[in-house]
Amino acid sequence: MNISQEKIDNLNAVIKININVEDYQTRVEKAIKDQAKKAKIPGFRPGMVPASHIKKMYGKSILVDEINHLLSDTLNKYIDEEKLEVLGQPLPNIEEDKHYNWDFTDNFEFNYAVGLAPEFTLDFSKADKLTRYVIKVDEETLASRIKNIRRGYGKMTNPDVSADGDVLYSDLVQLSPDGSVFDGGITVTASVRIDQIADEAIKSTLIGLKKESELTIDLQKAYNNDAAKIAGLLKIDEDTAADLKSNFKLTVKNVNRLEESDLDQAFFDKLFGEGAVTTEEEFTARITAELEGMMTQDSERKLQDEIYHYSLGKVNFNLPDDFLKRWLKATNEKLSAEELEGGYNDFAQNLKWTLIENKIITGNNIEIKYEEVFELAKIRLNEQFRMYSPQGIPEEQLGQYTVQYLQNKENANKIFEEVKAVRTFEYIKSVITLEEKEILYTDFQKL
DSSP states (O other): OEEEEEESSSSEEEEEEEEOHHHHHHHHHHHHHHHHHHOOOTTSOTTOOOHHHHHHHHHHHHHHHHHHHHHHHHHHHHHHHTTOOEEEEEEEOOOTTOOOOOSSOOOEEEEEEEEEOOOOOOOOOTTOEEEEEEEEOOHHHHHHHHHHHHHHTSEEEOOSSOOTTOEEEEEEEEBOTTSSBOTTOOEEEEEEEGGGOOOHHHHHHTTTOOTTOEEEEOHHHHTTTOHHHHHHHHTOOHHHHHHOOOOEEEEEEEEEEEEOOOSSHHHHHHHHOTTTOOSHHHHHHHHHHHHHHHHHHHHHHHHHHHHHHHHHHHSOOOOOHHHHHHHHHHHOTTOOHHHHHHHHHHHHHHHHHHHHHHHHHHHTTOOOOHHHHHHHHHHHHHHHHHTTOTTOOOHHHHHHHHHHHHTSHHHHHHHHHHHHHHHHHHHHHHHSEEEEEEEEHHHHHHO
8 A cells, every 4th residue: 555645735735545456355355254244144044144145245335335444544544643734634536537346456546635734833922912901890780780689589560550671461463554453463472571672762652551551563673673582572483573574563461560679688698698698788799799700701701802813813824725615515515605605714713713722732731631621611500500590509519510511522522622712811811911901891891
């Protein structure tokens, strides 16, 4: 067997594999004998089917399988031994002028196109400067958070007249252009949250309504053409919601209001555990600390996003674009030409970042340990649980959930990649200059 590489340029190469009869003869004969031992064919006792019979019936398909296995093994071994950093997977070059009889006497030649990772250098230093925002809690954000928490532990009431923040339990009936009820149209009972109405003029018409009040509402205008919200309200699919042009008659069946919980000891105990907080000042301090923690994460996410784009702009290199597009199409047969072109730039940017990550990790001997993956997975699960309860769950139980979560290979790979990204960002932050800047949360949001 002969295998060689022909470089087309710095990013593309062709690997040629020549297979002679002696390279595959022994393994094909063994595969035929193994098949003969397992075969169940009428007229022959189990395990007594002659190999010649199997060869006559299934010989070509066995030969094809063994050649494919031999090619795969040879190709992977060559790439590993030559330390080729390939992108995607090698793609066979189909040559129409090569025809084989598959009669166990052919010598084969196969050519594989490969895309090669580009060579590049990293030169991050203190001369590279980015801003790290130190976000401060403003009074408006703090008040809004406290209000939402108090409402979350409050009680439901049914006032006579609606106000901003109330929920209108209503019948919605689709109307024709002339204002009459659309025959066979959408009719649904739904909860309309006044605070989710985007159009201020329409929102004002929903305030001051009583039970059995009626009005005509343009849902597209009310929700600023948000098909997802309209679909959820009307219990229809998003495509139908996006194309919906009709107005609806809204009839109020009930006004629901979630009253805020009192700032008393019972409320504090529900939120933080018995006796952990005993005064309104302590409560406010805890919520402020919680917000600052969340804002630190927001600031870190923004910094990581800026590092990502800054790095891509600083570390400039090309990719074997034509090969990668061919590979994407080969591995995603349903991918249209338009989808390929439309999404390729994002794919290429992410691939470039992955190459930068790998170079930083390997070049600096950064080791990612299972303990790091486990701890990050535990944090992510805890964040999910705290969406439903500020107290979270006991540490031991959280650890058990984390073990179960990481037993799923897809979950484990996802967290591993996140840890790798974190370690990459940590490295870049350690070698560049980060200039801290204080900013109110409301101003940070505008960024």
